Amino acid sequence: DAMVIQNPRYQVTQFGKPVTLSCSQTLNHNVMYWYQQKSSQAPKLLFHYYDKDFNNEADTPDNFQSRRPNTSFCFLDIRSPGLGDAAMYLCATSRGERNTEAFFGQGTRLTVV
Amino acid sequence: AQSVAQPEDQVNVAEGNPLTVKCTYSVSGNPYLFWYVQYPNRGLQFLLKYITGDNLVKGSYGFEAEFNKSQTSFHLKKPSALVSDSALYFCAVRDSNSGYALNFGKGTSLLVTP
Numbered sequence: 001d002a003m004v005i006q007n008p009r010y011q012v013t014q015f016g017k018p019v020t021l022s023c024s025q026t027l028n029h030n031v032m033y034w035y036q037q038k039s040s041q042a043p044k045l046l047f048h049y050y051d052k053d054f055n056n057e058a059d060t061p062d063n064f065q066s067r068r069p070n071t072s073f074c075f076l077d078i079r080s081p082g083l084g085d086a087a088m089y090l091c092a093t094s095r096g097e098r099n100t101e102a103f104f105g106q107g108t109r110l111t112v113v
Numbered sequence: 114a115q116s117v118a119q120p121e122d123q124v125n126v127a128e129g130n131p132l133t134v135k136c137t138y139s140v141s142g143n144p145y146l147f148w149y150v151q152y153p154n155r156g157l158q159f160l161l162k163y164i165t166g167d168n169l170v171k172g173s174y175g176f177e178a179e180f181n182k183s184q185t186s187f188h189l190k191k192p193s194a195l196v197s198d199s200a201l202y203f204c205a206v207r208d209s210n211s212g213y214a215l216n217f218g219k220g221t222s223l224l225v226t227p
Contacts (some may be wrong), residue, residue: 092215099162
């Protein structure tokens, strides 16, 4: 089945140690999103790509970076994780029309120790 | 800027009764509106969307939503709630005048009691 896959499901990292979260899709969608979600709060959009075109939200900390080497893969890099970065990170994709829904992966729960 | 508001943190309803989860939106252009459901430690699942046309939209699992342009609302409804509907519900919006950002409300926890 076509889907959005996030690896790993659970990630533990040390305070200040760089960590990368991965997302892949088999839907061939143009748009890929990264969201941060804390404790049943609203998913907060960090950034999104339309193909290679990167769009950063104004309030996304510089500590968060992203790469999209090809259509299928997108990575979230946290350069120096702090305790406040512990959260669920959700990847999503959508087709290149604004009236289409987004499809979400299962998420990666990040713990910072 | 586009935004959505979900005024209720929690909605409680008895099984078999109708349910409503509220959402209002703000956009500069035309709204594209979406409802998602989230179960614990899972991603978000798409329920339904409004893009244009009929104000009553039908979606998955018996859910429907009513678009009201004058009240800038898009409330989620179901005629008869099930215990298994208990979950976190999110409303989301994309603005026809903006890019592809999809912004979510804070969520409403639905609890259906037997």
